[in-house]
Every structure is written in structure tokens, then in C-alpha cells.
Amino acid sequence: xxxxxxxxxxxxxxxxxxxxxxxxxxxxxxxxxxxxxxxxxxxxxxxxxxxxxxxxxxxxxxxxxxxxxxxxxxxxxxxxxxxxxxxxxxxxxxxxxxxxxxxxxxxxxxxxxxxxxxxxxxxxxxxxxxxxxxxxxxxxxxxxxxxxxxxxxxxxxxxxxxxxxxxxxxxxxxxxxxxxxxxxxxxxxxxxxxxxxxxxxxxxxxxxxxxxxxxxxxxxxxxxxxxxxxxxxxxxxxxxxxxxxxxxxxxxxxxxxxxxxxxxxxxxxxxxxxxxxxxxxxxxxxxxxxxx
Amino acid sequence: xxxxxxxxxxxxxxxxxxxxxxxxxxxxxxxxxxxxxxxxxxxxxxxxxxxxxxxxxxxxxxxxxxxxxxxxxxxxxxxxxxxxxxxxxxxxxxxxxxxxxxxxxxxxxxxxxxxxxxxxxxxxxxxxxxxxxxxxxxxxxxxxxxxxxxxxxxxxxxxxxxxxxxxxxxxxxxxxxxxxxxxxxxxxxxxxxxxxxxxxxxxxxxxxxxxxxxxxxxxxxxxxxxxxxxxxxxxxxxxxxxxxxxxxxxxxxxxxxxxxxxxxxxxxxxxxxxxxxxxxxxxxxxxxxxxxxxxxxxxxxxxxxxxxxxxxxxxxxxxxxxx
Amino acid sequence: xxxxxxxxxxxxxxxxxxxxxxxxxxxxxxxxxxxxxxxxxxxxxxxxxxxxxxxxxxxxxxxxxxxxxxxxxxxxxxxxxxxxxxxxxxxxxxxxxxxxxxxxxxxxxxxxxxxxxxxxxxxxxxxxxxxxxxxxxxxxxxxxxxxxxxxxxxxxxxxxxxxxxxxxxxxxxxxxxxxxxxxxxxxxxxxxxxxxxxxxxxxxxxxxxxxxxxxxxxxxxxxxxxxxxxxxxxxxxxxxxxxxxxxxxxxxxxxxxxxxxxxxxxxxxxxxxxxxxxxxxxxxxxxxxxxxxxxxxxxxxxxxxxxxxxxxxxxxxxxxxxxxxxxxxxxxxxxxx
Numbered sequence: 001x002x003x004x005x006x007x008x009x010x011x012x013x014x015x016x017x018x019x020x021x022x023x024x025x026x027x028x029x030x031x032x033x034x035x036x037x038x039x040x041x042x043x044x045x046x047x048x049x050x051x052x053x054x055x056x057x058x059x060x061x062x063x064x065x066x067x068x069x070x071x072x073x074x075x076x077x078x079x080x081x082x083x084x085x086x087x088x089x090x091x092x093x094x095x096x097x098x099x100x101x102x103x104x105x106x107x108x109x110x111x112x113x114x115x116x117x118x119x120x121x122x123x124x125x126x127x128x129x130x131x132x133x134x135x136x137x138x139x140x141x142x143x144x145x146x147x148x149x150x151x152x153x154x155x156x157x158x159x160x161x162x163x164x165x166x167x168x169x170x171x172x173x174x175x176x177x178x179x180x181x182x183x184x185x186x187x188x189x190x191x192x193x194x195x196x197x198x199x200x201x202x203x204x205x206x207x208x209x210x211x212x213x214x215x216x217x218x219x220x221x222x223x224x225x226x227x228x229x230x231x232x233x234x235x236x237x238x239x240x241x242x243x244x245x246x247x248x249x250x251x252x253x254x255x256x257x258x259x260x261x262x263x264x265x266x267x268x269x270x271x272x273x274x275x276x277x278x279x280x281x282x283x284x285x286x287x288x289x290x291x292x
Numbered sequence: 293x294x295x296x297x298x299x300x301x302x303x304x305x306x307x308x309x310x311x312x313x314x315x316x317x318x319x320x321x322x323x324x325x326x327x328x329x330x331x332x333x334x335x336x337x338x339x340x341x342x343x344x345x346x347x348x349x350x351x352x353x354x355x356x357x358x359x360x361x362x363x364x365x366x367x368x369x370x371x372x373x374x375x376x377x378x379x380x381x382x383x384x385x386x387x388x389x390x391x392x393x394x395x396x397x398x399x400x401x402x403x404x405x406x407x408x409x410x411x412x413x414x415x416x417x418x419x420x421x422x423x424x425x426x427x428x429x430x431x432x433x434x435x436x437x438x439x440x441x442x443x444x445x446x447x448x449x450x451x452x453x454x455x456x457x458x459x460x461x462x463x464x465x466x467x468x469x470x471x472x473x474x475x476x477x478x479x480x481x482x483x484x485x486x487x488x489x490x491x492x493x494x495x496x497x498x499x500x501x502x503x504x505x506x507x508x509x510x511x512x513x514x515x516x517x518x519x520x521x522x523x524x525x526x527x528x529x530x531x532x533x534x535x536x537x538x539x540x541x542x543x544x545x546x547x548x549x550x551x552x553x554x555x556x557x558x559x560x561x562x563x564x565x566x567x568x569x570x571x572x573x574x575x576x577x578x579x580x581x582x583x584x585x586x587x588x589x590x591x592x593x594x595x596x597x598x599x600x601x602x603x604x605x606x607x608x609x610x611x612x613x614x615x
Numbered sequence: 616x617x618x619x620x621x622x623x624x625x626x627x628x629x630x631x632x633x634x635x636x637x638x639x640x641x642x643x644x645x646x647x648x649x650x651x652x653x654x655x656x657x658x659x660x661x662x663x664x665x666x667x668x669x670x671x672x673x674x675x676x677x678x679x680x681x682x683x684x685x686x687x688x689x690x691x692x693x694x695x696x697x698x699x700x701x702x703x704x705x706x707x708x709x710x711x712x713x714x715x716x717x718x719x720x721x722x723x724x725x726x727x728x729x730x731x732x733x734x735x736x737x738x739x740x741x742x743x744x745x746x747x748x749x750x751x752x753x754x755x756x757x758x759x760x761x762x763x764x765x766x767x768x769x770x771x772x773x774x775x776x777x778x779x780x781x782x783x784x785x786x787x788x789x790x791x792x793x794x795x796x797x798x799x800x801x802x803x804x805x806x807x808x809x810x811x812x813x814x815x816x817x818x819x820x821x822x823x824x825x826x827x828x829x830x831x832x833x834x835x836x837x838x839x840x841x842x843x844x845x846x847x848x849x850x851x852x853x854x855x856x857x858x859x860x861x862x863x864x865x866x867x868x869x870x871x872x873x874x875x876x877x878x879x880x881x882x883x884x885x886x887x888x889x890x891x892x893x894x895x896x897x898x899x900x901x902x903x904x905x906x907x908x909x910x911x912x913x914x915x916x917x918x919x920x921x922x923x924x925x926x927x928x929x930x931x932x933x934x935x936x937x938x939x940x941x942x943x944x945x946x947x948x949x950x951x952x
Contacts, residue, residue: 018840019839019840019841019842019843019844019847131633132633134630134633135630135633135634135637136637138630138633138634138928138931138932138935139634139924139927139928139931140889140890140927140930140931141890142889142890142893142894143889143893143908143923143924143927144637144638144641144924146893146908146909146912146920147638147641147642147912147920147924148641148645149912150642150911150912150913150915150920151641151642151645151915152645154913165641223758227758227760230760231760231762231890231893231894234760234762234894234897235893235894235897235909235912235913236909236913237912237913247760250760250762250763250766253766254762254766254898257766257769257770257774258770258774260767260770263763263766263767264767266763267759267760267763267764267766267767270759270760270763271755271758271759271760271763274758274759275754275755275758278754278758348856350852350855350856372861376858376859376860376861377858378858379855379856379857379858380856380857380858380859381858384856384857385856385857387849387852387853387856389849392848392849392850393849393850393852393853394850394853395850395853395854395868395872396850396872396947396948397871397872397875397945397946397947398868398871399947406854406857406859406863406867407857407858407859410857410858410859410860410863411858443947443948445947445948456853459853459857460857462857463858
């Protein structure tokens with residue numbers, strides 16, 4: 001009954017719980033959300049990669065009068081500086097997606113390294129590393145991310161560092177648990193018994209098996225990191241104006257409160273990305289049959 | 293002969309399957325007399341439990357046809373309110389697995405009191421609790437007042453089954469339906485549970501339907517036997533007569549597969565596996581496993597016909613030439 | 616059970632020291648300069664002022680000495696003085712904690728009550744329109760930036776429709792009730808001031824809804840799934856076979872079992888609430904610990920950042936302990952083991 005705190009526990013994946021009787025019939029029904037998720041994720045990724053080639057407007061330069069309501073010329077209107085909001089939402093992908101990608105990859109790398117090291121060396125190394133993990137996770141993630149980012153100085157790069165430092169323990173714990181469970185399997189025990197080195201056991205048995213849960217978790221977390229990036233920017237610790245970042249744009253929308261269209265677009269964009277990755281991660285979990 | 297309390301006539305039950313309806317019970321009839329006892333015997337999947345659940349209206353989603361009358365009142369198709377008044381008050385039922393069949397977060401005393409109060413709105417909770425303790429005593433649970441405050445996981449399997457019996461007889465039903473009451477228990481405990489059931493039957497005049505796959509359990513605990521196979525009754529008759537001279541080849545097989553002390557022969561299991569409801573064999577459903585099967589058995593499914601004191605559904609044994 | 620609780624409580628100071636150490640290291644070993652907050656932009660070039668400020672705030676000492684002093688003060692219950700408000704951090708936090716607690720508790724109650732209710736309806740009418748709608752509601756609620764939802768609601772219900780009041784705990788000109796608990800709802804009731812009570816409830820409505828939305832979603836789906844599982848359980852069949860009414864079967868037998876996992880999530884959702892409170896308080900100008908944390912981070916107010924982190928850690932650890940205890944108290948299988 002040791003319920004451990006996990007800051008990912010409240011990701012949308014929890015929302016998709018099904019009763020046991022429904023899990024069998026799930027694969028069939030889960031197909032539509034999976035496709036929706038795929039379309040959203042691929043769509044935004046394509047936008048991020050290609051928007052400079054076909055961007056309707058310059059995201060940083062005024063294109064018309066200030067605070068114009070949405071119209072055919074400006075689908076989401078213009079902001080307080082007369083910039084096209086729709087263009088800025090499109091360009092926002094070029095901050096949110098790469099930042100989330102780097103945060104996830106770095107967290108997985110760092111977390112796996114620590115988790116594997118803990119499992120690899122065992123003993124006091126394991127104890128110390130896992131206590132660090134416990135402490136980091138016994139802590140509302142946004143507060144730590146805020147403290148780190150603030151100390152490093154506001155800015156998207158420092159927010160990124162802050163998020164990695166908050167996120168890696170999740171993967172460290174995941175990998176440590178994998179090492180634990182793999183070690184207890186018969187063929188691994190016998191491999192150890194006949195003298196296989198710990199490094200070999202780690203590489204041959206642990207890492208390949210950890211691949212799928214890490215992939216599923218990373219996909220689910222991607223949306224959460226996009227959300228956290230936007231949150232940090234919203235309170236002024238992440239991306240700074242005038243860069244077209246979704247959270248920062250919502251801040252601009254808050255200052256021009258009565259011009260609802262400034263915040264509407266970026267909010268919907270964040271929502272869709274989080275939902276998309278959630279659907280995709282859920283489909284991956286079903287497909288790869290990972291049950292946590 | 294006293295009038296039957298429960299009459300089940302031509303009961304059919306089918307479930308929705310991926311390829312159309314699956315007939316699980318196909319025309320089952322039996323009756324239980326006041327204070328009488330009937331053993332329903334068959335392998336798993338023969339439709340014993342499903343028949344009973346259908347009679348009590350506990351099979352949502354199933355299609356049920358036929359008739360089941362309690363003291364002249366039709367139960368099939370009756371409103372849930374009407375069924376609820378019958379269930380637990382006039383027809384009690386106990387289930388196979390006492391581990392999972394009791395609510396884990398309520399004390400057993402509360403669960404028994406709940407059954408009492410479900411059928412007597414005016415009963416005060418203190419009185420219900422006192423009565424629950426009496427009932428635990430009735431089913432021979434030592435220190436009943438202490439045990440009433442226990443949760444199911446604190447009791448042994450045999451104790452839990454006694455609690456279940458106490459719940460089922462709490463409102464002095466006319467018939468107790470016991471669905472494999474001893475299957476999940478140790479052999480020594482099995483006998484004790486059966487003793488409790490038999491004693492209650494005698495002391496309180498409760499009719500009994502004992503569902504089991506084990507003919508060994510039937511001996512001494514039932515007046516009549518109904519043998520079920522593939523969703524139908526293939527033989528019924530008085531217990532002693534059926535044991536002495538079984539009619540249906542399936543009944544003979546069941547008896548031969550029983551280890552017995554009075555015979556030197558080793559038990560002989562019935563070959564083959566019981567058929568599944570989604571693909572009953574054509575003709576007599578037992579013919580693929582039957583040592584007496586002839587060509588005609590593949591053609592038509594035999595009806596129950598009288599054979600001495602019993603009735604048997606087998607065209608070979610019932611044929612005049614065979615007698 | 617008691618030993619388990621004692622061990623958990625005994626470990627808490629260590630975890631908190633770990634948090635303090637970590638945040639201390641993070642803030643002091645980075646290049647940021649809090650002197651801007653202390654002396655102001657204009658005086659940064661003035662060596663006399665800067666040196667005096669450094670001495671005054673202990674920033675002239677080495678980091679280990681600063682750490683030692685901080686921890687020593689901490690053991691006496693002294694959280695230091697805020698660079699920004701020039702008040703004791705302990706005082707600042709206790710001033711603002713009731714506002715946050717009132718908001719988070721309102722959100723938690725809303726989330727739990729509506730979540731369990733919605734979950735029961737969704738399970739009873741499985742695959743009906745309420746079920747589908749509640750699934751959508753849950754998905755959106757947990758995928759949406761809370762600060763954006765807050766803005767949107769403010770725009771619609773305050774600015775456009777005028778149904779609900781704007782940001783803040785009360786109208787700017789309103790007199791705050793005499794402080795007893797710090798909860799405006801409770802204090803106004805204690806003072807017998809119905810108008811203020813109603814006003815504070817109306818002010819609470821939107822932020823509590825935004826904050827509780829995610830919890831509603833999670834709790835409703837979880838309640839639905841586990842209730843469906845429990846309704847198929849053997850003991851439910853027993854209860855039905857004993858003639859217990861369907862209402863009692865659901866409410867008295869299946870629901871208590873189905874709510875066990877919900878309790879765990881309710882505890883975990885506290886993390887969700889803290890995270891959300893930081894952002895929602897900012898949007899709704901809610902004068903609580905969350906907006907204090909944002910101000911502290913923006914101005915590099917070291918003592919305030921430390922204080923908020925410590926408070927967050929304590930809240931987190933206590934909630935987890937409380938969750939485990941509640942779970943154990945409710946589930947007899949654990950309570951009696």
C-alpha cells in the first residue's frame with residue numbers, strides 16, 4: 001500500500017480508464033481516436049517543419065490595423081501590435097514541439113541513465129539515486145520548474161532546462177522498476193548465475209524490454225510538456241515577447257482581455273496537441289499491450 | 293403428494309452471441325415440492341446454473357422463454373419489483389465461491405441484516421442485527437455475536453459459506469437453491485456444509501435444489517435427481533432408483549466415473565469433452581461420446597419418456613427392443 | 616499499521632530537508648542576481664548600496680554558510696524575510712494560505728462530488744449520451760490549459776453575460792469579513808453577513824470550476840469504470856439474489872467498493888490542484904500562495920521561493936499520507952492487516 005507520488009499520474013491517460021469488461025473490445029473502438037491523434041500530431045509536425053515556406057504572414061511584423069476581429073483576411077484577427085494571430089499560432093509550433101521533443105528526449109536519456117545506474121550498481125548508489133528521485137517527485141512539479149527557471153533567468157532555453165530537471169525522475173523510476181522486474185525472471189537469473197556481466201544483462205535483457213513502456217510514456221508526456229511550456233511562458237518565465245509562443249500569446253490575450261480572439265487560437269492549439277498525443281499514446285499502449 | 297412449490301416448465305434461455313443467439317438452456321422442466329429436495333447434476337456448461345439464475349430473473353441480457361411458477365405465480369417476465377419480493381424471501385440462493393460472493397467492505401452481520409431489512413421495512417436495525425446473530429448461530433458458527441462484526445476476509449471459506457446460507461435462509465424461504473455450495477471448499481468442510489443444509493431442510497421444511505457436478509454429493513442429500521446435459525434434462529427420477537439402475541448412458545457414465553468403496557473396479561471417466569452451447573451436436577447431443585450410439589441417434593433429439601419410476605431421454609434405452 | 620504511519624511521519628523531515636537542500640542549491644548555484652529586486656534597477660551600479668544590501672540580506676557569505684544559517688533558522692520556525700514584501704515569509708504565507716485552501720478545497724469538493732455523480736450516471740447509462748458527453752468533458756478538462764479556460768470563462772460569464780463577478784475574492788470595494796479562519800465564506804457566515812457570503816461564493820464559482828474540472832473528469836471516468844467492474848462482481852449477484860433493491864445494490868454494495876480507487880486519485884489530484892492553483896490564481900487575481908509563488912519566482916525572491924517550495928512539499932507529503940490513511944481506514948482488508 002505504498003502509494004507513490006507520480007506527477008504524471010494525472011495526465012489524460014487516466015481519463016481513458018475502461019472497466020475490465022470493456023478492455024477486450026477496446027482495440028476496435030480505440031481506432032478512431034488513434035487516427036485522430038495521428039492526424040493531429042502529424043499535422044502540427046508538418047506545420048512546424050514547413051511553415052516558413054508558405055506562411056501567410058510574418059509572425060513578428062504588423063500586417064494591418066491593431067486588434068482586428070477575425071475576418072477572411074485574418075482568420076484569427078490581429079493582436080495589440082497588429083500582427084496576424086493565425087500566423088503566430090502556426091509559428092508557435094516551432095517553439096512548442098521542438099522544446100517538448102528536446103525535454104522528453106533529454107529526460108528519457110538522463111532518467112534512463114540514472115535508473116540503469118541505480119539498477120546496475122545497486123547498493124548505496126541505488127539508495128542515493130532513488131532518494132534524489134523521491135525528493136524530486138515529492139514536490140509539485142510546476143513549483144520546482146518555476147524555481148529553476150527563475151534562477152537561471154526567464155527564457156525558453158532555461159525553461160527547457162527546468163523542465164528536464166523536473167521530468168527525468170519519472171523515467172528513472174520507470175527504468176529502475178524495469179530492472180527490478182527483469183532481474184527476477186528466470187532466464188536472466190540463470191544468465192547472471194553463469195557469469196554474464198551486469199552490463200551485458202542490462203544491454204541484452206533490460207533495455208530492449210524497457211523500450212516500449214518508455215515509448216508509451218514519452219508519447220503521453222509529450223502533450224504534458226507542451227502544456228507545462230505554455231504554463232511557464234504564461235507566467236512570464238518561458239518564452240518572452242515578441243516570440244510567437246502559445247503560452248505567451250495567451251498572456252497577451254489576457255492583457256487585451258476584451259479581444260477574445262488573441263487567446264482563443266493558441267488555447268485551442270495547446271488543447272489539440274495535448275489531446276492528439278494522448279490519443280496516440282493510448283493507441284500505442286493498446287497496440288504494444290503495455291499495462292501499468 | 294403435497295403440491296409443488298416451484299414448477300419450472302419448458303424453460304429456454306439463450307444469450308446473444310457474435311453469430312446469433314446461443315441456446316444455453318433448451319426446454320428444462322422440473323418441480324420442487326414443499327420440503328422436498330432435488331439434485332440437478334451435470335458437467336459445467338450443461339445449463340444448470342443458468343436455469344436457476346433465469347428462474348430468479350438474474351440474467352440481464354438473456355432471452356428467457358417458458359414458465360417458472362412459484363406457488364402459482366409466474367416469475368418469468370414478472371416485474372423487477374415483484375421478483376425482488378420473491379428473491380431472498382421465498383426463494384433463497386447460495387453460490388459457489390464464498391470468497392467472492394460476499395461484499396468485502398461490509399461486515400457479515402450487516403450483510404445478513406441487509407437481507408432481513410430488504411424484505412421487512414419495519415424491522416429496526418438493532419433488531420435486524422440481533423436476528424443476524426441468531427442466524428449465524430443457526431448455521432453453527434461459534435461465537436456468533438463476535439463473528440457478526442467480522443469482515444468476510446477474516447473468515448475461512450467454510451465460515452463464509454455458512455454466512456451465505458444464513459443470508460439465504462434469513463427470511464425463511466420455501467426453497468433454497470444451492471449452486472455448487474461445496475465445490476470451492478476442502479473435503480472435510482464440504483460434509484459440514486452439507487450437514488447444515490440438510491439440517492435446515494429438516495428443521496424448517498425448506499425445499500432444496502442442489503446443483504452439482506458431483507454425484508457423490510447427491511447421495512443422501514436429495515430425494516430426486518435431474519441429470520442435465522447440453523442444456524436439457526436427460527434423465528430424472530427418484531434418487532435411490534436412479535443410483536441403483538441408471539437409465540441414460542450419460543448417467544451410467546457419471547456413476548461409473550465415481551470412485552466407490554463397495555466395488556473393486558477403478559472409476560472410468562466418460563470419454564470426450566462436453567459440447568459447447570455455440571455448437572451443440574445434431575441429434576442426441578450425447579451421441580459423440582455415447583457407447584450405445586446408433587445411426588438414429590445422429591438424426592433426431594430424443595424426448596424424455598417414462599421408464600419405470602424415471603424418465604429418460606435416450607432413443608436406444610427407451611426403445612421397446614432394449615427393454 | 617501504526618508502525619507504518621510512524622515510519623512515514625518520521626521520514627518526512629528528511630524529505631523536507633532534501634527539498635530545502637535541492638531548492639537552495641538550484642537557486643544559489645545559478646547565475647541569477649536577486650539584487651535587482653532588493654535594491655532596484657537604478658541602484659545596481661551603486662557599490663555602497665549594493666554592498667550594504669548584500670550584508671543586510673546575508674548574501675555576502677559563502678553559499679554553505681548561507682545554507683547553514685537558513686536551516687538553523689528553519690528549525691526555529693523562521694522562514695526568513697522576503698526580498699520583495701520585506702515581511703517575514705512565514706507571515707506572508709499564513710496570510711495567503713487561507714485563500715488558496717478555500718479555492719482548492721472548493722475545487723476538490725466540486726470535482727469529487729460532480730465526478731462521482733457523473734461517474735455513477737455514466738455507468739448506469741453506459742454508452743448513453745451522458746456517458747459519451749462525460750468522456751468528452753473529462754478529456755477536454757484534463758488536456759486544457761487551466762489558465763486559458765479561466766480567461767475564456769471570465770470573458771463569457773463576466774464580461775459578456777455578466778452572470779458572475781470578475782477576478783478577485785470579493786469586489787475591489789467590498790469590505791473583507793473579520794478574519795477568523797481566513798476563508799471568506801466561513802468568516803462572513805460567522806459574522807452573519809449574508810451578502811458578503813453570497814458574494815464570496817459567486818467569486819469562488821469560476822476559479823473553483825476551472826480548477827476542479829480536471830478532477831471531475833478523472834474521478835468520473837474512474838468511478839464509472841470501477842463501478843461497472845463492481846456491478847459485475849459475484850457479491851453484487853448475491854445481493855440481487857437476496858432480493859436487495861437495485862438502488863441499494865448500487866449505493867450500498869457496489870459503490871463503496873468502486874470508490875476505493877477513487878480515493879487514491881482524489882489524493883493524487885492534490886498535485887493537480889497545486890499546479891493548477893499557481894496558474895488559476897494568476898488569472899483570477901486570487902491573492903493566495905499560488906500567485907505569491909509566481910511573484911516570488913519572477914522577482915527571484917529567494918526566501919519566498921524557498922518558503923513556497925517547502926509549503927508545497929509539506930502539502931504534498933501530508934496529502935499522500937492522508938490518502939493512504941483514508942484508504943486504509945475505509946478498506947477493512949488493509950485496516951485489519
